[in-house]
Amino acid sequence: MEENQKQFKILSDCAEIAELLKNNPNINSSQIHLNIPNHKFLEVLHEIEEFVKVKVDLSQTIVSIYMNEIEFIFQKSNK
Numbered sequence: 001m002e003e004n005q006k007q008f009k010i011l012s013d014c015a016e017i018a019e020l021l022k023n024n025p026n027i028n029s030s031q032i033h034l035n036i037p038n039h040k041f042l043e044v045l046h047e048i049e050e051f052v053k054v055k056v057d058l059s060q061t062i063v064s065i066y067m068n069e070i071e072f073i074f075q076k077s078n079k
Contacts, residue, residue, distance in 0.1 A: 010034075010044055011051050011067075018068040031071045041076040048074070 008015075014032075021030050036044050041061075048063060049056040056063065061076040 008047055008051055011047055014072050015067055018070040021070050022068040033073045035075050035077040037077050044074055
């Protein structure tokens with residue numbers, strides 16, 4: 001019997017980055033800006049919505065979440 005696990009493509013990468021930065025004693029806090037192509041932004045919003053288990057306003061053009069005390073800011077790119 002297979003387990004139905006949700007895959008968080010972008011957020012998995014962000015979690016790895018957050019873990020590395022949190023474990024670095026030379027960094028107190030971080031904020032990372034990510035420009036997401038227009039055609040992928042809705043996919044990212046859905047992924048965030050599933051991750052945080054809270055309804056996300058899909059009309060937003062900027063969303064931020066914290067992982068391991070690192071703020072990730074996702075911004076819809078015009079490209």
